[in-house]
Amino acid sequence: MTSKTKRVSKPPLHCLLTPDAVVLKGHAIFAPIVASLKIRPPIGGVDYVQIALAEAKAGKGSAKISSQIASTLEDHAAVCLSVVSALAEWDQPEDSRAIVNFLRFILTGNERPSKYDEALELIRDVAVAGLYEYLDEQIDARNALYSVLLKYRTRCEWFRRERLREVVKGLEGKKGERALAVDLQEYIFNQGVEFSIEPQSASGEVDLLLRDVDGRFLVIDAKYVASDAQPSEVKRKFAEGLHQVSRYCSDYGQPSGFLVVFLDTSLTPRLPLEETDGLRYLRIKGANVFVVQVSIHDAPSASKSGKAHELLVDREELLKLVTEISTEAASVGTGESHKPLRANPQAGEVDANVSPETTARQEPVTNRTPRVE
Numbered sequence: 001m002t003s004k005t006k007r008v009s010k011p012p013l014h015c016l017l018t019p020d021a022v023v024l025k026g027h028a029i030f031a032p033i034v035a036s037l038k039i040r041p042p043i044g045g046v047d048y049v050q051i052a053l054a055e056a057k058a059g060k061g062s063a064k065i066s067s068q069i070a071s072t073l074e075d076h077a078a079v080c081l082s083v084v085s086a087l088a089e090w091d092q093p094e095d096s097r098a099i100v101n102f103l104r105f106i107l108t109g110n111e112r113p114s115k116y117d118e119a120l121e122l123i124r125d126v127a128v129a130g131l132y133e134y135l136d137e138q139i140d141a142r143n144a145l146y147s148v149l150l151k152y153r154t155r156c157e158w159f160r161r162e163r164l165r166e167v168v169k170g171l172e173g174k175k176g177e178r179a180l181a182v183d184l185q186e187y188i189f190n191q192g193v194e195f196s197i198e199p200q201s202a203s204g205e206v207d208l209l210l211r212d213v214d215g216r217f218l219v220i221d222a223k224y225v226a227s228d229a230q231p232s233e234v235k236r237k238f239a240e241g242l243h244q245v246s247r248y249c250s251d252y253g254q255p256s257g258f259l260v261v262f263l264d265t266s267l268t269p270r271l272p273l274e275e276t277d278g279l280r281y282l283r284i285k286g287a288n289v290f291v292v293q294v295s296i297h298d299a300p301s302a303s304k305s306g307k308a309h310e311l312l313v314d315r316e317e318l319l320k321l322v323t324e325i326s327t328e329a330a331s332v333g334t335g336e337s338h339k340p341l342r343a344n345p346q347a348g349e350v351d352a353n354v355s356p357e358t359t360a361r362q363e364p365v366t367n368r369t370p371r372v373e
Contacts, residue, residue, distance in 0.1 A: 032255030032288050033138050039253075040078040043068045049082040052102035053089060063102055067109030074216075077134035083107065083127040103127070138216075142256060142290075145210065145218055146279055149258060149292045152187050156262075156294050164296040165264060168224065177224035180262050181207040184222055209252070219248045219257035227264045227297065231311050234267055238291075238313065239321035242284050243329070246322075249287035256281070256288040263295045272315035284322060 042048070048065040055063035070076035083103050090099055097116055104119040105111060107126050114122075156164060164183065171179035185208055210218035223241040225234050238261060245257040263269070273280040273291060281290045 030135055032283075032286060033135060034081060035286055036253055036255045037074070037078040037081045040074060042082075043070060043075055043079065047082070048106055049079070049086050049103065052106060053086045053099065056090075056099035056102055057092070059098075061098060065102060065106060068106050069109060072215075073134060073137075077131055079107070080127040080131040080134070083123065084131055087123070138255070141216065141218060143279070145220075145258065146290060146292075148188060148191050149220075149260060151191075152184065152260075153292055153294045155187070156296060161296045161298065164262065165298070168264070177222050177262065178207075180224055181222040184208065184220070184260060209248075217252040217254050219245060219252060219254055221245045221248065221257070221259055223259065223261045225261065225263045225265050229265055229267075231267065234263075234265065234269055234311055235313055235318065236321060236325075237261065238269065238271065239318055239325055242282060242289050242291075242318075243322050243325045245289045246284040246287045247326075247329075249289075250285070254287070256290060258290045258292065260292045260294060263293060264297050266297060266309050267311040268295075268309060269293065269311045269313055271313050272318065282318075284319075285326075 044066060046066070048068060052063050052065050055065075068079045068082075070079055083106065086099070086103065090096060100116060100119045100123065101114070104114065104122055107123065164180065167179050167183055168176055169179075172182050174182055188208070188210070207222045208220040210220065221241055221244050223237050225237050229237070238259075241259040241261060245259045249255065249257045271282070271291060273282050275281075279290055281288045283289075
């Protein structure tokens with residue numbers, strides 16, 4: 001486990017988990033990831049962790065519950081989060097034997113009685129460590145992609161401004177921001193990042209949809225601001241991009257996405273972005289949208305450019321625009337949604353009948369009634 005998430009030592013149960021649960025819930029970066037795990041359906045369709053919690057609070061020494069053995073990383077992380085949350089809710093620290101044994105069984109399916117300290121150690125090693133390792137992996141993937149996009153911005157602004165203005169006129173049969181998206185796709189591919197391009201989500205066609213080795217999605221959308229764009233148009237372009245990325249994140253069950261805005265204008269937008277760990281983003285409808293601005297304007301040299309033309313964008317104004325665009329999109333409707341093709345990175349197969357948010361789930365074992373010894 002890396003230093004990005006807190007390494008948990010061995011204090012008592014009630015001291016161990018409650019602070020962590022509070023931190024995760026309110027953390028600017030972790031909160032969307034946690035939220036995406038919370039909305040995943042429980043394995044087998046039944047939330048046995050909550051059943052175990054209720055039975056333990058009622059003082060019962062046995063409960064009809066099933067183990068929750070996951071077949072995907074996301075499902076395992078969701079079970080781990082559920083267990084950590086249940087322990088955070090536990091308000092009887094002096095009598096934790098029942099809940100600890102119930103949760104140990106849910107995590108392992110092992111009915112054999114164990115000592116309290118051993119059961120607690122297992123929960124710490126499986127649930128707490130498993131959750132934080134998942135969070136680390138999510139952050140690592142996000143940070144790696146963000147670094148690639150920053151390098152792409154430098155390459156564009158230093159060496160490709162004129163070339164990209166020509167790309168806008170047409171590339172690979174596309175024009176405007178669609179042509180610029182092709183250039184972005186090619187650059188990311190040349191960096192050795194493996195990705196697939198999904199033809200359509202429930203909200204439309206996403207510019208670039210990356211997949212890591214574990215099948216998780218990373219959403220990128222591109223916008224283009226023309227040289228003659230007025231300040232109101234610039235603001236609306238950003239709002240449209242923020243809306244679309246947040247919708248795509250919702251479609252694919254992802255906590256965050258990326259918006260790359262190509263600016264062929266003398267205006268320099270100053271957005272009300274938050275910053276964490278050096279990454280700049282805006283929270284839109286539960287998703288963190290990381291924003292990268294790429295200037296391709298034919299800017300004169302610093303000695304001839306004079307005073308910079310900054311366009312200050314108010315946070316409330318921007319969020320209001322996003323809301324208006326969301327309302328307009330909802331009133332128009334996207335028509336019948338089409339399930340995008342999903343590539344199996346291991347088998348090289350394509351399945352057109354599986355939606356992005358659907359993952360394989362392992363059936364739980366037959367209901368058991370573990371007893372507290």
